[in-house]
Structure formats: C-alpha cells, structure tokens
Amino acid sequence: MWPDDIEDAARRIVADFTERKLMIATAESCTAGLIAGVITxxxxxxxxxxxxFVTYSNEAKREMIGVANATLKAHGAVSREVALEMAEGAIGNSGANISVAVTGIAGPGGGSEEKPVGLVHLAARKDGKSIHREMRYGDIGRSAVRLATVRTALEMLVEISAD
Structure with missing residues (x-):
C-alpha cells in the first residue's frame, strides 16, 4: 500500500518509540490522515x-486543536505559525508527548505567487520544544506532494525525538 521507504521509516519509528515509551499525535491538513495511516x-x-486530528478546514483547526483565529487571519492556514500551533494543539488535546503537524497546498489548484502549489509547512513538538520546516516540493502532482509531506513528517518525528 505504501512505498517501501515510507513503510520502513514508519516501522523504525514504531519500534524506536515503543522502546522509548513515546506516544504520537498527528495534526494533518493537506495529508488528511496519511501520516496517521502509515504509522498505524x-x-x-x-x-x-x-x-x-484531520483538520482540513480552518474551523477544524480552531475547534479540534485550538489554533487561534488571530493566527489564521494574520498568517493564513498555510504558514509556519499555524503549523507550530497545530503541533502544540495536537499534544494539548491528546495523551501524546510528541506530535507532528502539516499544512500546505497539494494542488492542483489553490496556489498563489506567494504560496504556490507544493508549499507545505511542517512542525513537530516534544517536551516544549518545536521544530519547523518549510518545504517547496513544487507542482509535482497532488499525490506526490502528499507523499513527500509524509516522508518529511516521519523524518521530523525522528529528529524531534532525538532530543
């Protein structure tokens, strides 16, 4: 079902996090549950x-994980600030101690000059520390953007857990 590299990464995360007793929550917009799907x-x-949490709409981001309306208005849903609040909200609204969050524009429409198709903001959080990545995958197709986002999100879970 999944490309081998993605499934292998998820397998390593499950094994490592089991040993270390880490619990994951995800907050996903453009991937709509794919990260949760590959882990499970x-x-x-x-x-x-x-x-x-699949928080595809701004309303879902606000209601389910507490993203501030002011943040959405000031920066837009596809932004560093929203990704960071999503990661924080996933932990705050779960029993997890590590999270990853993604928000982006998978295409084929929805992009602009400032925020083109393929732009994705990702954030991960653990022990009060957050990391962020802005990825510009390009207009490589909706499925390819989503799979690339899953790969990056899994990498970030490994990175944030190392601390």
Missing part, C-alpha cells in the same frame, strides 16, 4: 500512536 499500518502501533 505497522503492527504494534497502538503502543505509540494516541490519535490523529
């Missing part, structure tokens, strides 16, 4: 996966 594809994931 792995047997034993119930030991490390608490919950996933």
């Amino acid at each position: 594809e792995i047997a034993g994931s119930s030991l490390v996966f608490d919950r996933g």
Whole structure:
C-alpha cells in the first residue's frame, strides 16, 4: 500500500518509540490522515500512536486543536505559525508527548505567487520544544506532494525525538 521507504521509516519509528515509551499525535491538513495511516499500518502501533486530528478546514483547526483565529487571519492556514500551533494543539488535546503537524497546498489548484502549489509547512513538538520546516516540493502532482509531506513528517518525528 505504501512505498517501501515510507513503510520502513514508519516501522523504525514504531519500534524506536515503543522502546522509548513515546506516544504520537498527528495534526494533518493537506495529508488528511496519511501520516496517521502509515504509522498505524505497522503492527504494534497502538503502543505509540494516541490519535490523529484531520483538520482540513480552518474551523477544524480552531475547534479540534485550538489554533487561534488571530493566527489564521494574520498568517493564513498555510504558514509556519499555524503549523507550530497545530503541533502544540495536537499534544494539548491528546495523551501524546510528541506530535507532528502539516499544512500546505497539494494542488492542483489553490496556489498563489506567494504560496504556490507544493508549499507545505511542517512542525513537530516534544517536551516544549518545536521544530519547523518549510518545504517547496513544487507542482509535482497532488499525490506526490502528499507523499513527500509524509516522508518529511516521519523524518521530523525522528529528529524531534532525538532530543
């Protein structure tokens, strides 16, 4: 179902996080649950996966994980600030101690000169520390943008867990 590299990364995360007793929450917009899906594809994931929030709309971001309306208005849904608030909100509204959040424009429409198709903001959070990445995958197709985002999100879970 998943490309081998993505499934292998998820398998390593489940094994490592099980050993370290880390619990994951995801907050996903443009991937709409794909990150949660690949993690829970792995047997034993119930030991490390608490919950996933699919917050496709601004209303869902506000209601489910507490993204501030002022942040959405000031920066737009596809922004560093919103990704960081999504990651924080995923932890605050779950039993997890590590999170990853993504918000972006997968295409084929919806882009602009300032925020083109393929722009994705990702954030991960653990122990009060957050990391952020702005990715510009380009207009490579909706599915390719979403899969590239899953790859980056898994990398960020590994990175933030190393601290």
